[in-house]
Amino acid sequence: xxxxxxxxxxxxxxxxxxxxxxxxxxxxxxxxxxxxxxxxxxxxxxxxxxxxxxxxxxxxxxxxxxxxxxxxxxxxxxxxxxxxxxxxxxxxxxxxxxxxxxxxxxxxxxxxxxxxxxxxxxxxxxxxxxxxxxxxxxxxxxxxxxxxxxxxxxxxxxxxxxxxxxxxxxxx
Numbered sequence: 001x002x003x004x005x006x007x008x009x010x011x012x013x014x015x016x017x018x019x020x021x022x023x024x025x026x027x028x029x030x031x032x033x034x035x036x037x038x039x040x041x042x043x044x045x046x047x048x049x050x051x052x053x054x055x056x057x058x059x060x061x062x063x064x065x066x067x068x069x070x071x072x073x074x075x076x077x078x079x080x081x082x083x084x085x086x087x088x089x090x091x092x093x094x095x096x097x098x099x100x101x102x103x104x105x106x107x108x109x110x111x112x113x114x115x116x117x118x119x120x121x122x123x124x125x126x127x128x129x130x131x132x133x134x135x136x137x138x139x140x141x142x143x144x145x146x147x148x149x150x151x152x153x154x155x156x157x158x159x160x161x162x163x164x165x166x167x168x169x170x171x172x
Contacts, residue, residue: 011058012045015061015065023041023044023069026066027040027041031073040076044068044072047068047072048064048068082117086113090106119162120132120166126150126158130148130155131162141159
């Protein structure tokens with residue numbers, strides 16, 4: 001282990017030791033559930049560890065942890081919203097169509113959505129947003145570019161990144 005890696009590991013250890021219980025308590029109050037709070041706290045530290053370079057410049061650790069945790073909460077709500085919308089559509093289809101999906105098809109679809117959600121965690125926030133705006137909201141590249149304040153060419157790059165990450169998640 002190099003000296004830089006050792007220092008980074010010490011920063012991570014200190015950040016976790018000094019702030020994990022505080023973050024867990026903050027999330028427990030916010031979410032009303034100790035288990036969900038533990039999950040989000042864990043994901044927060046994983047996200048921070050994944051962006052290792054940012055650790056060395058943290059001036060306000062609690063603000064940094066809070067911001068990271070809030071972003072994860074937004075992602076979680078977004079995933080739950082997608083799942084709820086899908087389940088609502090399935091329920092509606094079950095009532096109106098004679099050949100609605102079987103429970104096995106529903107499970108396979110939910111698993112695919114979960115895999116897509118996990119794959120989207122591996123791309124930048126703008127790439128994830130572009131993917132959701134295009135494939136869920138049906139927005140055009142130009143509309144997405146305007147919303148994200150980037151060029152349409154950058155939107156295409158974001159979509160390629162997101163799709164490539166989804167393919168990698170399939171083993172393809």
